[in-house]
Amino acid sequence: MLAIFLKTFGTVFIAELGDKTQLTCMGFAATDVTARIWIFLGSALALALSSAIAVYFGCQITQYVSPKKIKMIAGIVFIIFGLIYLKDAFFPISPLSPEL
Structure with a gap:
């Protein structure tokens, strides 16, 4: 404990x-x-x-999804977010492009 x-x-x-x-x-x-x-x-x-x-x-x-799968999904989501942030760091949105 x-x-x-x-x-x-x-x-x-x-x-x-x-x-x-x-x-x-x-x-x-x-x-x-x-x-x-x-x-x-x-x-x-x-x-x-x-x-x-x-x-x-x-x-x-955890009643529906095993903890192992939750960890795997969380890891994949963090990797995706990391890749998105890296893309934004190296290829920022142009000031001329329309913003959402």
Whole structure:
């Protein structure tokens, strides 16, 4: 139990460092220093709730799809996103092309 807790804590902690959520909280705290505790509580509750939703749906989906297939699908999706970002980095949209 402790091992899975530490693995989850470490993964989420590292993933959230420098994330847009953290930068948003920093911005809120910089503009309203009197509300620091409320900013902390709001962001902590939001992260806890979004994590609870992810755990719930993760448990539900494993009733229909094996964890091995979920990991494979997640890996493929991350590779696709990575390729899209690389394409955008090397071949940015021309300012003359119509934007969506």
